[in-house]
Amino acid sequence: MSLADIKAEIDKKRKLTETALPGAKYARKGDVEKALRQAKPLKSKEEEKAKADEEKKKKKEEEDKALDDVPEEKEEEPPMPLMEIIKRLRERGQPITLFAESEWKRYQRLRALEEREPIEYLIDTDEDFGRKLLDEEEEIGKKKDELAELFKHAGGRDTWYPV
DSSP states (O other): OOOHHHHHHHHHHHHHHHHHTTTTTSHHHHHHHHHHHHHHHHHHHHHHHHHHHHHHHHHHHHHHHHHHHHHHOOOOOOOSSSHHHHHHHHHOOOOOOOOOOHHHHHHHHHHHHHHHHHOOOOOOHHHHHHHHHHHHHHHHHHHHHHHHHHHHHHHHSOOOOOO
């Protein structure tokens, strides 16, 4: 280092101490560093605040533009009963209602899930149920008749023992 470099460094330090601790004839190094640390954040905080305000304004403008471009969806009654929506969501292992979700939003979520992962629903009507019940009763009756015939051939005993 040359003598000029050393003098420049001393002048730089002197200016820093004068700005950090005005009116002080002597200053400790710790006091100077503390004052400088406090002075820098004030400037940077003001700059950060200004940047944050600008970013907020930009975001708000972008959101306003996005809202203007997207048509508003009206929340209506879902076209299917509420219990059917709940049943289908349960079949898929999904929560019935998300936080602050309306019936219309719930229906839209179900519709999106069904589009991604379709499931064929088997809807039993009352007639189908009655027909199935009769068919099962007939099958049970046939099995009872078969067992009765086996019982007759076995000699009519109540219990079956090896012969």
